[in-house]
Amino acid sequence: MxxxxxxxxxxxxxxxxxxxxxxxxxxxxxxxxxxxxxxTGWPLLAAAALTVxxxxxxxxxxxxxxxxxxxxxxxxxxxxxxxxxxxxxxVAVLAVSSEHSTGMIRVTLAAMPRRATVLAxxxxxxxxxxxxxxxxxxxxxxLAGRLILPGHGIGPAHGHPDPSLASGPALRAAAGSVLxxxxxxxxxxxIAAAVRDGAAAIGVVLGLLYPFPxxxxxxGSSSWHRHLEQLAPMTAGLAIQATTGLRSLPxxxxxxxxxxxxxxxxxxxxxxxxxxxxxx
Amino acid sequence: MTAMITRxxxxxxAERxxxxxxxxxxxxxxxxxxxxxxxxxxxxxxxxxxxxxxxxECGGPQSGGQVTLGGPSCxxxxxxxxxxxxxxxxxxxxxxxxxxxxxxxxxxxxxxxxPGGAPGQELKSALQPWSKAGIxxxxxxxxxxxxxxxxxxxxxxxxxxxxxxxxxxxxxxxxSAAAPRWLRxxxxxxxxxxxxxxxxxxxxxxxxxxxxxLPRAAQAGLFAASPTSSNLISQSAxxxxxxxxxxxxxxxxxxxxxxxxxxxxxxxxxxxxGGTNAAYPARDGGYRQPGRALTVTGSGxxxxxLPGGTGSGGSVAGTLAGTFAGLIAVLxxxxxxxxxxxRRGLIRVTLTASPRRNRVLAxxxxxxxxxxxxxxxxxxxxxxxxxxxKQHAGxxxxxxxxxxxxxPMIVGxxxxxxxxxxxxxxxxxxxxxxxxxxTAVIAALVLPYFFAGPLAVLPAGAADWLPRATPAAGxxxxxxxxxxxxxxxxxxxxxxxxxxxxWAGFAVLCLWAALxxxxxxYLLRRRDA
Numbered sequence: 001m002x003x004x005x006x007x008x009x010x011x012x013x014x015x016x017x018x019x020x021x022x023x024x025x026x027x028x029x030x031x032x033x034x035x036x037x038x039x040t041g042w043p044l045l046a047a048a049a050l051t052v053x054x055x056x057x058x059x060x061x062x063x064x065x066x067x068x069x070x071x072x073x074x075x076x077x078x079x080x081x082x083x084x085x086x087x088x089x090x091v092a093v094l095a096v097s098s099e100h101s102t103g104m105i106r107v108t109l110a111a112m113p114r115r116a117t118v119l120a121x122x123x124x125x126x127x128x129x130x131x132x133x134x135x136x137x138x139x140x141x142x143l144a145g146r147l148i149l150p151g152h153g154i155g156p157a158h159g160h161p162d163p164s165l166a167s168g169p170a171l172r173a174a175a176g177s178v179l180x181x182x183x184x185x186x187x188x189x190x191i192a193a194a195v196r197d198g199a200a201a202i203g204v205v206l207g208l209l210y211p212f213p214x215x216x217x218x219x220g221s222s223s224w225h226r227h228l229e230q231l232a233p234m235t236a237g238l239a240i241q242a243t244t245g246l247r248s249l250p251x252x253x254x255x256x257x258x259x260x261x262x263x264x265x266x267x268x269x270x271x272x273x274x275x276x277x278x279x280x
Numbered sequence: 281m282t283a284m285i286t287r288x289x290x291x292x293x294a295e296r297x298x299x300x301x302x303x304x305x306x307x308x309x310x311x312x313x314x315x316x317x318x319x320x321x322x323x324x325x326x327x328x329x330x331x332x333x334x335x336x337e338c339g340g341p342q343s344g345g346q347v348t349l350g351g352p353s354c355x356x357x358x359x360x361x362x363x364x365x366x367x368x369x370x371x372x373x374x375x376x377x378x379x380x381x382x383x384x385x386x387x388x389x390x391x392x393x394x395p396g397g398a399p400g401q402e403l404k405s406a407l408q409p410w411s412k413a414g415i416x417x418x419x420x421x422x423x424x425x426x427x428x429x430x431x432x433x434x435x436x437x438x439x440x441x442x443x444x445x446x447x448x449x450x451x452x453x454x455x456s457a458a459a460p461r462w463l464r465x466x467x468x469x470x471x472x473x474x475x476x477x478x479x480x481x482x483x484x485x486x487x488x489x490x491x492x493x494l495p496r497a498a499q500a501g502l503f504a505a506s507p508t509s510s511n512l513i514s515q516s517a518x519x520x521x522x523x524x525x526x527x528x529x530x531x532x533x534x535x536x537x538x539x540x541x542x543x544x545x546x547x548x549x550x551x552x553x554g555g556t557n558a559a560y561p562a563r564d565g566g567y568r569q570p571g572r573a574l575t576v577t578g579s580g581x582x583x584x585x586l587p588g589g590t591g592s593g594g595s596v597a598g599t600l601a602g603t604f605a606g607l608i609a610v611l612x613x614x615x616x617x618x619x620x621x622x623r624r625g626l627i628r629v630t631l632t633a634s635p636r637r638n639r640v641l642a643x644x645x646x647x648x649x650x651x652x653x654x655x656x657x658x659x660x661x662x663x664x665x666x667x668x669x670k671q672h673a674g675x676x677x678x679x680x681x682x683x684x685x686x687x688p689m690i691v692g693x694x695x696x697x698x699x700x701x702x703x704x705x706x707x708x709x710x711x712x713x714x715x716x717x718x719t720a721v722i723a724a725l726v727l728p729y730f731f732a733g734p735l736a737v738l739p740a741g742a743a744d745w746l747p748r749a750t751p752a753a754g755x756x757x758x759x760x761x762x763x764x765x766x767x768x769x770x771x772x773x774x775x776x777x778x779x780x781x782x783w784a785g786f787a788v789l790c791l792w793a794a795l796x797x798x799x800x801x802y803l804l805r806r807r808d809a
């Protein structure tokens with residue numbers, strides 16, 4: 001606190017020699033940080049594993065003995081996303097908050113005074129591994145559902161849509177789920193940049209994701225319930241997973257993902273602005 | 281180190297090591313961190329804030345364009361004791377005087393449901409465990425009026441039930457042509473006695489009901505009802521509404537012997553509660569009289585009523601739904617109460633001042649628990665007040681709860697928050713990483729509710745253990761409605777119906793908190809600070 005601000009001020013005040021750090025350098029720096037930290041890979045692996053395990057467990061628990069349930073096979077197969085996103089959120093929050101808690105952020109900002117660039121680089125570096133994780137977790141979940149669900153009376157043989165990736169809606173559900181996880185990561189990153197403290201940030205993220213729809217369940221007013229589901233990042237975003245009953249959805253699949261993207265953009269914007277305005 | 285040893289030798293020691301001092305130190309730490317105090321206030325506000333969202337409205341535009349909220353269709357049906365009831369069935373009846381009896385033989389009961397939920401589809405055969413058919417003496421055909429009934433059920437044998445909440449078992453086993461059941465009800469004034477028999481000659485008394493104020497001219501006859509199936513519920517993962525499928529039961533009676541009726545009276549059929557109860561749409565209930573037999577088909581249930589299950593009306597627990605949002609804020613503060621100290625190295629100062637590490641942890645737990653309880657109590661009370669006012673303003677009648685149920689609900693909610701905070705403290709001390717600890721505790725407390733509860737991702741049966749075994753079981757302190765064995769209701773926490781009794785669910789949460797705290801104490805002693 002005593003050392004960094006003067007050094008930093010000197011750096012930014014020196015307008016005759018603009019900082020040489022470009023976006024490429026920022027990306028490289030962030031990637032190096034992410035790569036060399038011992039704790040980055042394991043949580044992502046855990047997120048993928050948790051997603052597949054929960055998906056498989058839910059698929060194994062669903063029964064439709066009569067073969068006449070209104071189940072959505074694609075959605076059941078992808079239920080694990082609800083759990084896996086929490087781990088993704090931790091990774092994203094820690095990408096920012098761990099720098100704040102150790103004071104590393106001052107070094108980062110001294111080297112890279114353009115704070116928006118730093119956040120953009122962080123977002124880009126985070127998105128890549130998250131997309132890779134999701135690209136493992138989602139097909140794994142779909143495969144698990146494909147193997148388990150037909151034995152429980154849910155599958156093409158019983159008039160349900162084909163959950164494999166060959167059909168259009170199922171492919172949209174799977175690809176959308178990958179994007180969903182990436183957007184959750186960006187939302188978490190933006191919130192962490194705004195809140196800075198890890199515990200508070202993860203509390204805000206999970207508070208935004210999980211209990212948001214609950215009041216809607218309780219208020220009983222169908223119009224408000226619907227509005228909440230259209231507005232809440234999780235219920236809106238997960239509309240992308242629906243392959244049956246599209247008409248009864250509170251929001252259409254891609255529009256729902258758009259709502260989540262809006263949340264993520266707003267969080268990044270808020271985080272970026274606060275990062276610029278506040279002392280590190 | 282040497283300074284400490286000499287100090288421990290002095291007379292100051294007794295004062296220094298006092299547990300009261302330790303509590304005071306922890307309280308000072310909590311009090312002076314602005315973020316934590318703000319966090320607790322935010323938690324309290326969040327619990328109340330959910331009730332500021334405009335709620336549902338019941339009622340609608342009347343003739344003349346005037347909007348009136350409320351009305352009988354917005355209120356749950358009330359039974360003779362003032363409790364909410366489900367009263368919807370097909371009734372084939374004749375008037376009966378104050379002395380009389382009805383005897384029948386039941387030879388078959390079958391059930392069916394419409395798989396798609398839409399009328400007109402092919403009906404699937406499925407008898408519900410609590411499908412009911414038999415004989416009934418009822419004060420009137422008005423839903424909610426007093427009654428006593430002898431019935432065969434889908435899976436629970438012969439029962440005598442009266443006034444919605446009372447239930448007495450009779451002969452076991454299912455009814456069939458090979459194993460018919462004889463049922464008899466005798467009325468003598470306000471007292472109705474039920475008998476059953478497997479052969480029509482040897483009768484056993486099942487129970488006797490006193491129905492105070494039963495009118496002289498009551499209605500007696502045959503009935504059939506079949507509740508909405510919770511096992512056939514179509515699930516939805518994004519929180520869209522999931523509704524049970526309505527089912528119907530058909531029973532065949534013969535040898536009907538009705539005494540105490542006016543000489544010229546004939547059977548008439550009534551769909552009791554039909555149409556007024558959206559949860560039990562009438563599905564072609566009716567009766568046929570081929571020869572001496574009488575076939576009655578009906579849908580619905582005669583049972584205690586629960587919010588969300590049997591018609592319109594709000595629940596008391598619904599006013600406390602904000603607990604989830606508030607809980608997350610509490611958990612963040614509680615975790616940071618230990619992780620911040622571990623991270624900043626303040627713990628070394630703390631442990632130097634008070635080397636007995638378990639006592640430090642205990643002091644932290646007590647201070648945190650007390651602060652959370654103190655913040656949660658007024659918040660829960662305010663939430664209940666604002667929530668009930670909101671429901672009232674929207675014309676929604678709250679399902680009546682037994683007297684003084686609200687006191688344990690409020691205190692229980694505050695205690696739930698306090699113990700959850702201690703659990704978070706323990707997990708924070710074990711994991712040491714605040715983000716991971718917060719996520720773990722939120723996952724343990726909120727996710728089971730989320731998966732098994734309102735969003736109903738898991739089927740009702742398979743998800744039953746989640747809200748029982750995880751710390752989320754603690755939410756059953758918000759149980760507002762008594763549990764009846766004669767009611768197959770899926771646990772819907774948003775409606776105030778939990779799988780465990782309040783004390784049992786709270787005990788599960790306490791056990792988890794004790795485990796976490798124990799492990800934290802063990803690791804705190806074993807690990808370097």
